[in-house]
Amino acid sequence: MADVTRLPGVWEQIRLVAGLRWRILGNNLRKKHNQWDLIGMIFIGVFATLFVLGLCFAFYFGAYSFLSGGHEAWIAFLFWGIFLFRQLVPIFTAGFGAGFEFRNMLRFPLSLGAFYAIGLAYGLADFAAIASSCWLMAMIIGVARANPTVLPTMIAVSALFLLMNITLERMIGSWLERILARRRAREIFFAAFVLCAVSLQFLNPLLQRYGRAAQPWVRQVLPYLSVFPPSLAGRAIVGAAQGHFTDVLLGAAGISAYALLFSVFLWLRFATQYRGEELSETAAPERAVVRPISRTAEQSDALQLLTPQVAAVLRKEFRYLTRNSFAFFLLIMPPVFVLLFTTQFAGRHPTATKHAVSTEFFFPGMMAYLILILMAPAYNSFAYDGKGIQTFFTSPVSFREVFLGKNLLQVAMLTFELTLSMAAFSYLVGLPSLPVLVATLAAIVFNVTGQLAIANWSSLSFPRKLNFGQMRGQRQSGMAVLVSFGTQILLGGISAPILFMSRWTGNAWLPAEVFVFLAGAAIAGYTSSLDPLAALAEKKKETLIDALSR
Amino acid sequence: MTDAAIVTEKLTRRFGNLTAVDGVDLTVAAGQFFGFLGPNGAGKSTTIKMLTGLLAPSSGRAQLLGLDFARHPVEVKRQIGVVPEGMGLFERLTGAEYLQFVGRMYGLDRPTTQRRSEELLDFMQLSDRPKTLIADYSHGMQKKLALAAAVIHGPRILFLDEPFEGVDALAAGALKALLGRMTERGVTIFLTSHVLEIVERLCSHVAIIDKGRLVAQGSLAELRAGIAGEEGSKTTLEQIFLSIVGQDGAQRPQLEELSWLM
Numbered sequence: 001m002a003d004v005t006r007l008p009g010v011w012e013q014i015r016l017v018a019g020l021r022w023r024i025l026g027n028n029l030r031k032k033h034n035q036w037d038l039i040g041m042i043f044i045g046v047f048a049t050l051f052v053l054g055l056c057f058a059f060y061f062g063a064y065s066f067l068s069g070g071h072e073a074w075i076a077f078l079f080w081g082i083f084l085f086r087q088l089v090p091i092f093t094a095g096f097g098a099g100f101e102f103r104n105m106l107r108f109p110l111s112l113g114a115f116y117a118i119g120l121a122y123g124l125a126d127f128a129a130i131a132s133s134c135w136l137m138a139m140i141i142g143v144a145r146a147n148p149t150v151l152p153t154m155i156a157v158s159a160l161f162l163l164m165n166i167t168l169e170r171m172i173g174s175w176l177e178r179i180l181a182r183r184r185a186r187e188i189f190f191a192a193f194v195l196c197a198v199s200l201q202f203l204n205p206l207l208q209r210y211g212r213a214a215q216p217w218v219r220q221v222l223p224y225l226s227v228f229p230p231s232l233a234g235r236a237i238v239g240a241a242q243g244h245f246t247d248v249l250l251g252a253a254g255i256s257a258y259a260l261l262f263s264v265f266l267w268l269r270f271a272t273q274y275r276g277e278e279l280s281e282t283a284a285p286e287r288a289v290v291r292p293i294s295r296t297a298e299q300s301d302a303l304q305l306l307t308p309q310v311a312a313v314l315r316k317e318f319r320y321l322t323r324n325s326f327a328f329f330l331l332i333m334p335p336v337f338v339l340l341f342t343t344q345f346a347g348r349h350p351t352a353t354k355h356a357v358s359t360e361f362f363f364p365g366m367m368a369y370l371i372l373i374l375m376a377p378a379y380n381s382f383a384y385d386g387k388g389i390q391t392f393f394t395s396p397v398s399f400r401e402v403f404l405g406k407n408l409l410q411v412a413m414l415t416f417e418l419t420l421s422m423a424a425f426s427y428l429v430g431l432p433s434l435p436v437l438v439a440t441l442a443a444i445v446f447n448v449t450g451q452l453a454i455a456n457w458s459s460l461s462f463p464r465k466l467n468f469g470q471m472r473g474q475r476q477s478g479m480a481v482l483v484s485f486g487t488q489i490l491l492g493g494i495s496a497p498i499l500f501m502s503r504w505t506g507n508a509w510l511p512a513e514v515f516v517f518l519a520g521a522a523i524a525g526y527t528s529s530l531d532p533l534a535a536l537a538e539k540k541k542e543t544l545i546d547a548l549s550r
Numbered sequence: 551m552t553d554a555a556i557v558t559e560k561l562t563r564r565f566g567n568l569t570a571v572d573g574v575d576l577t578v579a580a581g582q583f584f585g586f587l588g589p590n591g592a593g594k595s596t597t598i599k600m601l602t603g604l605l606a607p608s609s610g611r612a613q614l615l616g617l618d619f620a621r622h623p624v625e626v627k628r629q630i631g632v633v634p635e636g637m638g639l640f641e642r643l644t645g646a647e648y649l650q651f652v653g654r655m656y657g658l659d660r661p662t663t664q665r666r667s668e669e670l671l672d673f674m675q676l677s678d679r680p681k682t683l684i685a686d687y688s689h690g691m692q693k694k695l696a697l698a699a700a701v702i703h704g705p706r707i708l709f710l711d712e713p714f715e716g717v718d719a720l721a722a723g724a725l726k727a728l729l730g731r732m733t734e735r736g737v738t739i740f741l742t743s744h745v746l747e748i749v750e751r752l753c754s755h756v757a758i759i760d761k762g763r764l765v766a767q768g769s770l771a772e773l774r775a776g777i778a779g780e781e782g783s784k785t786t787l788e789q790i791f792l793s794i795v796g797q798d799g800a801q802r803p804q805l806e807e808l809s810w811l812m
Contacts, residue, residue: 073797183685255664301660312654316640316647323642323683382575393604393698395628395655468685530722542605 010488014121017105021125034506052131055139072241076234078139082132083230086165089128090173093195099120112274119174119270120503123166137164142239145297153240153248160252161233164259171266174273187325187468194329198202202340227259227312306408309397313405320384321409327377327384331417338421342428348454362373363425363432366439370421371447372488374414378455380477380483381406381411383466387549399537400530407452413434414448435508442515447491449522453529456461458483460540463547553616555580555707555738556601560610563596570596572762573610578613578755580706581736583729585743585753589795593762594620594742595711601740602632602709616704626655631705633713636774637696641685645695647760648684649702656703663702670698675721689716694766697725701732708732710741726752750787762794 025105059078066074069292107119136158143154180186226233236251238244303311342347342362382389392402422431431437462477502508537544553693556578563571571593578584588594599605601612603623608634610776612619614626625710632638634700638650646667671677682693693716700708708729714722729739729752750770758765766773774785777793 135776169716183683284687307656308654308659312651313811316643319647321639384642387636387638388640390604390634390636391652391655393635394602394627394630394632394638395652396657397655398624441737538606545604549638 004211006068010117013108013110013114015119015120018120018125019176035162048127048131052134055131056134059135060138062143063139064146067143067146067237067241071435072238073234075139075237076231079230079233080133082161083165083228086128087169087172090126090169091176106274106276107126112271112306115274116270119170119266122164123170123173130165131167132270133345145421147241150237150240152480153236153252157233157236157252157255160259163231163324164229164255164419166476167259167262167266171262172271174266174269178269178277183468193326194325227254229255232258295526306404307401309395310403310408311403313402314408317406317409324384325364330373331413334373334417335420335424337369337373338366338424339370339428342388342425357387359429363445366421366425367418367440367444368447368492368495368548370418371414371444371451373412374417375451375455375482378407378410378452378479379454379458380462380464380466381410381459382544382548384468385548386465386467389545389548393541393545398531402457402537403530403533407456410452411448418444433508435502435512436499438509439502439511439515442512442519443495445519446515446522447495449526450491450520451487453522453533454483454487454525456529456533457536460536460544463544465548465550494524551586551597553580553614554578554613555582556584557613558597558601558627559613561600561607561612561811562609563593563600563605564608569762571607571759574759574762574764575802576764577759578738578740580738581733582755583733583739583741583753584743585749585756586759587742587749587756588759588793592759592795594759597710597759598632598709598740598742599634602630602634603627604632604634609802627684628703629705630707630709631703632697632709633693633696633700634709637692637709638693639684639696639699640662643688644679644681644683645698646680648695652699653702658703660793666702670702673724673763674698679731690718690721692716694721694725705737707738707740710739711742712743714743714745735743746787746791756790758791758794766794794804 057080062078063075066072066078066193090286103114124133139155140158143320144151180189226235232254234251234253234254236248239247239251301311303314305316349543377383385392392399425431432440436482458480462480464477464480495515498511499508501514554577556576558574558576559589560568561571563573564577574593574597576597584596586594593777596605600607601796601811603619603626606620615629617626619626640651643651647741649667649670650660650663653666654660658666664687668677674697676691676698679687684695687695693713697713700710708730717725731764733739741753742750753770755769756773766776770787773787773794774789777785777790801806
């Protein structure tokens, strides 16, 4: 029999939730036994503090100089900066993974009002909220110093602006939670994000080429921005500075109206959650399919040259690649970068330099860059296997076969990407001379094969689990990254002088001959590394299973 | 069948200062349905992991079907099936793809793998979701799939860590029947479960581990004989278990302490 005599008040509940979040943060920090993780966290903490403090000064001087220098209208830009940061950063951080689930609070005896208040209070506790609050404070101090008569309006407008921002951010967050509850939606969202990030690379060349032409269009759009909250906040401050109280009232009323509108939507959203919302990922049963009679007996196996185990691993890896939106969409990047760099630095009309870089240097350089990007995942090749790693250890196979399957897919994927990139390169600026082409191809074999052996060792020694379609908390092991860079620098350092040997000796085919020899040695080294690596996998199986099954 | 399927000698596993499994001597005859019991943290899963190649023992040895595991790991693994703790599934494959992967890893040819996968998916009532990824399966469905994967190659010993946890009553009934038929054909089943009624109903022999040490081993009849039950009534496995692991009154948490709940 529950003997609850009273329900805790809203403030008491908020205090309890704040205490809970604080405890979770402390426990998470305590779990960071790995010194690389700790160093990473300290680095991020210092960087974030410097970032916030640096911009505090910028917002302070901005507000001060705009008001004291007679450019009051420009203060809206500062509000826009805070607004965009406040709304976009949480989407790109919290949006990709499940964080602390505020919905869990629903199991407790909360009223809808308390649930709403706690939900709103949540909006005050993330990095973007703290940073933007600091910047608003800096602006208030700047305004107070420049023109003390504007201070009351600035405080009131900042408070309304803050409330509006929190409400909007929570509203977007709760809708995202609803939409991203399903794995497929999360992956599509993540893929869209990667595409946006890739597209941003084209911003600079596009601005260089079409920037001037776009200016009139931008000027036409600007007036429409005046109805949005940051412009309304700016309007209120300008009104206060110039004694136009109608503008102060209109600005403040506009932000209040936005805050009220978002509050109503947020209330409705929270009310739906409060009543109990189904966000289950488990799919409903599909209509039973009539199973066709197996015809595999007549089908030939495309991978029949491989052992069944290697073929099975290869197939599994291919399926994983096609179902991992992040990895899959990263594959579109290399040809895109070839296109981007080639138009900027090579060809007849480079946009970034006056004179085009010679194809003889540019081609090997581009191939080295592509290998740098494409080989990185191989250094933590079990990352997405998760608990499935146990299947490799319970099956009657040696890890030699597991590595062969994984490496074969890596090589196939590299071959496809490099061929595509070479085709794009050839179309745009043409291929280099035959000796350089052959030397580069042999250098690719040397670099990739050499790296695979070390990458396999790194995958066993520094495993780190990664989740599909999730960005939050997804970090490679610091040591794996270090090994990856170290190896690439070492092999790149060996390869670069060899490529230049033709210039020093006058023998155009010498680099190709050296690389063919090195490629042969790398293949022999790789082959002989497989058995020792299989033995190492046996030794490391506990740490491997432990790291990937968390 | 009296040949031993599983024999362990002084099997020990230490994690730093903690000895999770301490000198376990276990003998399981071929064709037995063997229940391995113990309280939480007693060392059941650690023992299973050592018997299936997921964990190396600190000392001692394990022999399966007459083969030393440390010397012949691949040959032993070929003849055993496992549902490990956490199930060990590749969650980004569909059920059929996973079974085909496992079948091929055990060296089955493609037509056989395909046929058995389909039959197992039908039997486990998983064939109505051909395109659903394992990540989207419910816990019970994942458990059934893990069981299907453990038997696809026709193992001679089957290790099951909490096999019925989360499985609905209908499927559990079918599974029990399947496991029973497998033991009739000579397959040895080594099972851990916290549901003592299931173990009592299925298993002919039981071992109990507590704090890493094997504290009892034998047939249910042998274990019953060692426990004084109420006159005229059959001693249940729960009574045997509580009596052996020392929770029979003296160490059992006293309900009086929670009087405010009653």
